[in-house]
Amino acid sequence: MRYAKRGPLRFTSHRDFARAFERALRRAGVPMAFSQGFTPHPKISYASAAPTGVASEAEYLEIGLREPVDPAQLREALDTALSPGLDVLDAVVATGSGLSDRIQASHWRIELPQVDPEIVAKAVTTFLAADEVLVERMTKQGRRTFDARAAVVGIDVITSSATPSVAPAVPCAILELVVRQVTPSVRPDDVLSGLRVVAGLEPPVAPKVTRLAQGTLTAQGAIVDPLDADRDGATIGGR
Numbered sequence: 647m648r649y650a651k652r653g654p655l656r657f658t659s660h661r662d663f664a665r666a667f668e669r670a671l672r673r674a675g676v677p678m679a680f681s682q683g684f685t686p687h688p689k690i691s692y693a694s695a696a697p698t699g700v701a702s703e704a705e706y707l708e709i710g711l712r713e714p715v716d717p718a719q720l721r722e723a724l725d726t727a728l729s730p731g732l733d734v735l736d737a738v739v740a741t742g743s744g745l746s747d748r749i750q751a752s753h754w755r756i757e758l759p760q761v762d763p764e765i766v767a768k769a770v771t772t773f774l775a776a777d778e779v780l781v782e783r784m785t786k787q788g789r790r791t792f793d794a795r796a797a798v799v800g801i802d803v804i805t806s807s808a809t810p811s812v813a814p815a816v817p818c819a820i821l822e823l824v825v826r827q828v829t830p831s832v833r834p835d836d837v838l839s840g841l842r843v844v845a846g847l848e849p850p851v852a853p854k855v856t857r858l859a860q861g862t863l864t865a866q867g868a869i870v871d872p873l874d875a876d877r878d879g880a881t882i883g884g885r
Contacts, residue, residue, distance in 0.1 A: 647721070648736040648873060649705050655731030656701040660692070663732065667707075670727035676720065679710040693745035693872075694752070694860060697833060702857035703735075704752075706745050706872060738876040748872035749827060751799060751863040754834045756821040757854040761847075766819040767803045769845035774801065779840035785830055794840035797832035799824040800867050824867060 651658060658666070668688060671678055680686035689710030696702040721737040728734065758766060773779060779795040804820040825832050834855045841847040862870040 647707050647709070647724075647734060647738075648871075649707070650733045650735055651696065651700075651702045651705060651731065652733060653701075653731045655729065657699055658732065659698045660695040663695075664690070664692070666728060666732060667724075670724050671709075673727040674720075674723035676709075676724070677712040677715065679712050691744065691746075694749050694827065694831075696857050697835075700834070700855045700857060704857050704859045704861075704871075706749070706860070708740055708745055736873055738873045741876050745872055748862055748875070749860050751824055751826050751869055752860040753858045753869050754821075754823040754825065755856045755858055756823060756834050756838070757856075758819040758821070758849050759816055759854075760850050761819045762817055763803055763819040766821065766841075766847065769841045769847040770801055770803055770821070772845045773837075773841055774798075776844055779844055781836050781839040781843060783830075783836060783839075790830055792830055792832070792836075794832050794836045797826045797828045798837060799826055799863065801837070824863075824869065826863065 651663070667690070671688060678688040680688055691708040693706040693708070696705060717737040717739065721734050724737075725734040773795065776795055778793045780791055781794045782789055782791050784790075800823070802822045804822060821837075823834060823837060825834075825837070834853075838847070838849070838853065859869045859871070861872040861874075864870060
């Protein structure tokens with residue numbers, strides 16, 4: 647399944663979404679399959695969830711069912727059971743490998759209000775020219791230093807004075823960014839940290855980040871929806 651986090655619901659944490667999704671499954675009467683053992687859990691697997699505070703049009707999960715259901719009806723029932731802003735966009739039969747094997751990169755949009763696009767363009771040129779851009783971030787394993795440049799497949803600056811979330815009179819630089827899936831993962835805020843390291847770029851207000859797509863990376867740098875391989879399925883059955 648593909649789902650979106652929009653508007654204020656982008657501040658929903660992954661754990662909060664998981665709880666809301668399990669409640670939606672119960673309300674929709676979905677015939678879920680459960681794990682074995684003393685504390686059975688519904689069979690749900692999430693793939694590369696976006697960080698809290700980041701909007702997304704391309705979040706993915708897999709579920710296991712006890713019996714076949716119609717994907718379109720399942721999508722509609724779950725979308726109705728979830729709050730507006732947590733929107734189920736697509737559902738297909740899982741016929742091949744798991745989602746984790748099909749996600750190699752993500753496409754992001756970063757809106758930088760009150761930042762001159764020309765300044766950002768110069769910072770991006772410096773970033774791309776660097777052999778490596780080392781940044782630091784606290785991870786579950788402690789503070790890590792890693793190369794933000796190596797994971798970036800492409801980065802472009804869109805010159806526009808108006809975006810859906812910024813008033814027309816306010817200048818706004820927009821970055822379009824494709825990042826390879828690596829370990830540790832390189833997130834949009836890591837790339838912004840890299841722009842600060844190499845060019846001193848300091849946005850005056852918090853950026854708005856949206857994941858536009860994730861999936862398989864082609865040789866041309868495009869991203870293929872991981873559900874495309876399963877489009878011919880007609881029902882969703884137990885896995």
